[in-house]
Amino acid sequence: MAGTIHLTLDFASPYAWFALDGIERLAARERRPVAVVLDEFQQVIREGGEAAERQLRAAIQRHRHVSYVFAGSKTRLLADLTSDPGRAFWKLGQRLFLGPIPRADFRAFLVKGFSFAGFSATPEGVERILDAAEDVPYNVQRLASACWEELRVAPERKLTPQAVDGALRGVVQGENPAYMQLWQSLTQVQKKALKAVIETHGRELLARAVLQRHGLAASSMQRALRSLDALGVIREDESAENVRYRLEDPFLAAWLPVAQRD
Numbered sequence: 001m002a003g004t005i006h007l008t009l010d011f012a013s014p015y016a017w018f019a020l021d022g023i024e025r026l027a028a029r030e031r032r033p034v035a036v037v038l039d040e041f042q043q044v045i046r047e048g049g050e051a052a053e054r055q056l057r058a059a060i061q062r063h064r065h066v067s068y069v070f071a072g073s074k075t076r077l078l079a080d081l082t083s084d085p086g087r088a089f090w091k092l093g094q095r096l097f098l099g100p101i102p103r104a105d106f107r108a109f110l111v112k113g114f115s116f117a118g119f120s121a122t123p124e125g126v127e128r129i130l131d132a133a134e135d136v137p138y139n140v141q142r143l144a145s146a147c148w149e150e151l152r153v154a155p156e157r158k159l160t161p162q163a164v165d166g167a168l169r170g171v172v173q174g175e176n177p178a179y180m181q182l183w184q185s186l187t188q189v190q191k192k193a194l195k196a197v198i199e200t201h202g203r204e205l206l207a208r209a210v211l212q213r214h215g216l217a218a219s220s221m222q223r224a225l226r227s228l229d230a231l232g233v234i235r236e237d238e239s240a241e242n243v244r245y246r247l248e249d250p251f252l253a254a255w256l257p258v259a260q261r262d
Contacts, residue, residue, distance in 0.1 A: 017059045020066075027065035035067045042074040045081070050088065053081070057088040068093070076236045076243075100135035110144060114159055119151045125159035132168055134250040143251075146171050172255045179255045182233065192216055193224035197234055198253045202245035 020036070027034035038044065044052055060068055072078050075097065081089040107126050114121040129147065133139035146167035151157050172179075186194065192214045196205055204210060205225065206218050216224070225245060228234045237246045247253060 017055060020059050020063070024063040024066050033067070034065060035069060037069040037071060039071050040073065041070040042072045042077045045077065053088040057092065073235055101137065103130060103135065106130055106135065106140065110140075113144065114148070114151075117148060119148070119157050119159055121159040124161050125164050128161040128164040132164065132250065132254065134246065136250065139250055143168060143171060168251065168254055172251055175251065175255065179252060183256075189216065189220050190224045190228055193221055194228060194233065195256070196221070197245050197247065198256060202234070202237070205245065
């Protein structure tokens with residue numbers, strides 16, 4: 001019989017290590033396979049530093065009945081953990097990069113959901129949701145919910161690209177104060193780098209044409225990207241094939257052109 005337990009652990013406290021040791025003892029006693037998933041693991045490193053890394057490594061390397069999954073969206077930070085010989089997690093375990101949910105599955109899920117509610121979902125409308133939300137489950141759910149609210153009072157009750165764009169405008173308008181505060185807090189160089197990320201979809205940002213178009217030197221672009229990453233505005237999305245920068249909130253890309261026109 002399988003089960004899931006959700007725990008909140010404070011790795012600044014010694015009791016966190018006692019909890020992990022307790023799970024190991026329980027797994028050994030019950031003789032069952034057990035997995036511990038530490039989600040958004042980069043926060044543990046940010047808050048606890050290298051001391052937390054060493055303590056965690058010291059604890060789990062003694063465990064024989066528990067498997068560990070260290071998951072997170074900051075792929076470069078997590079990759080550095082296992083590739084730097086000076087870090088406690090060097091060559092510990094296997095690195096796996098998980099891409100987005102396959103669109104075929106996402107499409108079927110959305111069509112089923114809208115059909116169940118009595119709405120007609122066009123293929124173009126579904127595709128527009130996935131494009132605007134960049135296939136991120138939370139963003140897809142948020143935009144699809146906004147579309148549902150729009151269609152609930154619409155005469156045609158059909159999910160079209162135009163209906164999605166209308167729902168997206170509503171989402172963006174609701175976030176306008178937060179987006180404006182963020183935008184005004186950025187330096188001019190950071191603003192230029194952010195525009196470049198949106199324009200290029202986060203790829204080839206150091207290409208000469210991109211740098212010239214935005215009036216930035218390569219070194220300035222690199223510094224701005226690092227600072228935007230540290231601020232949580234963008235993230236470096238690494239896969240087995242390439243590296244690109246993505247917006248943490250993809251709806252910011254829809255807000256920026258509107259804000260600049262106002």
